[in-house]
Amino acid sequence: MTAVQHLKRLTAGLALLGLAAHASAQVQVTDAWVRATVSGQPSSGAFMTLTADSDSKLVSVATPVAKDVQIHEMSMKDDVMRMGPVDSVALPAGKAVKLDPNGYHVMLMGLTGQIKEGEQVPLTVTVETANGEKQVIQVQAPVRGLDGMEHMDHGKMH
Amino acid sequence: MSIRRQAGVTQDAPLMSTLFTRRTVLSGMGLLGLGLLSGCDSSPRLNFKYGKDLSDKIMGRTFKLKNTEGETVTLSSYRGLMPVVFFGFTQCPAVCPTTLARAAQAKKLMGRDGEIMQVIFITLDPERDTPEILDRYVKAFDPSFEALYGTPEEVAVAAKEFGIFYEKIPAGDTYTLSHTATSFVFDTRGNLRLGLQASLTAKECAEDLLTVMEVC
Numbered sequence: 001m002t003a004v005q006h007l008k009r010l011t012a013g014l015a016l017l018g019l020a021a022h023a024s025a026q027v028q029v030t031d032a033w034v035r036a037t038v039s040g041q042p043s044s045g046a047f048m049t050l051t052a053d054s055d056s057k058l059v060s061v062a063t064p065v066a067k068d069v070q071i072h073e074m075s076m077k078d079d080v081m082r083m084g085p086v087d088s089v090a091l092p093a094g095k096a097v098k099l100d101p102n103g104y105h106v107m108l109m110g111l112t113g114q115i116k117e118g119e120q121v122p123l124t125v126t127v128e129t130a131n132g133e134k135q136v137i138q139v140q141a142p143v144r145g146l147d148g149m150e151h152m153d154h155g156k157m158h
Numbered sequence: 159m160s161i162r163r164q165a166g167v168t169q170d171a172p173l174m175s176t177l178f179t180r181r182t183v184l185s186g187m188g189l190l191g192l193g194l195l196s197g198c199d200s201s202p203r204l205n206f207k208y209g210k211d212l213s214d215k216i217m218g219r220t221f222k223l224k225n226t227e228g229e230t231v232t233l234s235s236y237r238g239l240m241p242v243v244f245f246g247f248t249q250c251p252a253v254c255p256t257t258l259a260r261a262a263q264a265k266k267l268m269g270r271d272g273e274i275m276q277v278i279f280i281t282l283d284p285e286r287d288t289p290e291i292l293d294r295y296v297k298a299f300d301p302s303f304e305a306l307y308g309t310p311e312e313v314a315v316a317a318k319e320f321g322i323f324y325e326k327i328p329a330g331d332t333y334t335l336s337h338t339a340t341s342f343v344f345d346t347r348g349n350l351r352l353g354l355q356a357s358l359t360a361k362e363c364a365e366d367l368l369t370v371m372e373v374c
Contacts, residue, residue, distance in 0.1 A: 085330070
């Protein structure tokens with residue numbers, strides 16, 4: 001582990017402590033993960049669940065492993081998958097909003113290298129509240145296999 | 159037995175009889191709940207529980223593309239196998255990896271019957287998907303999977319053959335793709351049989367794929 005990674009982890013830890021200390025804190029990021037790539041593959045996706053305690057929106061995500069990070073929306077109609085960038089994702093108060101392979105997701109484009117299963121990818125998530133206040137959350141997202149691992153077909157198998 | 163079958167009879171005969179035997183045993187044991195197989199199902203339509211019956215559709219018969227070794231392939235290259243054709247691109251974050259992972263899982267669920275299932279991933283993004291990346295990508299899901307590519311024009315012809323919709327969507331200084339997410343399944347004689355929607359689970363796909371295998 002590099003010094004930078006240590007620092008990032010420490011920052012994330014402090015951020016969590018900060019959240020605990022201030023009950024008024026706004027957004028929680030859980031179940032974050034990034035899909036592994038094969039070598040030469042220039043982009044991947046990041047997924048997570050965001051829960052805001054007041055009406056907010058996800059405005060951006062950044063990571064040192066990709067040159068360009070965008071938020072995309074995927075939708076299915078008549079078995080045609082439609083994809084495109086969006087400016088933000090609404091986070092209504094108290095509602096767990098999932099960024100998963102069936103809807104919104106974070107596109108990591110222009111990857112600086114292969115993303116390998118088992119690694120951690122640092123993500124900086126920026127959320128804006130209804131009154132324009134910004135919150136920055138540091139997340140260490142574990143890398144899952146190309147198949148998204150055990151979460152395949154989750155919910156439909158049971 | 160149809161006329162177009164005749165050329166392949168000698169080659170395919172041992173494989174077909176092996177499969178028939180295996181399936182008879184399996185259904186006899188009632189393991190798959192498929193009911194009794196009294197012989198080849200020559201009916202023009204099949205009853206699928208989840209997917210769409212495409213038995214009466216004339217689609218995808220004349221595609222001509224290259225595999226990642228650079229060899230030219232057509233549908234007849236897969237005679238004796240059950241081709242499952244899916245169009246996508248490797249920079250696809252959601253539906254493509256999900257569909258390929260589902261296919262790998264369905265193949266496993268089918269056990270030995272899954273051996274004749276041949277997943278064929280056709281890139282809709284030949285400008286960015288090199289044969290090397292394509293090969294590594296599909297084989298990360300299952301070593302038996304194959305990827306096909308062509309010039310943008312050749313890919314457009316193949317996509318049209320299957321009624322695939324696709325378009326580039328600008329994304330920053332690059333692009334992403336919207337595209338049809340259906341998997342197309344042929345029987346071992348090269349007749350189109352089944353369309354599997356992206357919403358189906360691996361288990362549902364496996365059940366319908368076994369129904370395709372009842373046709374011999």
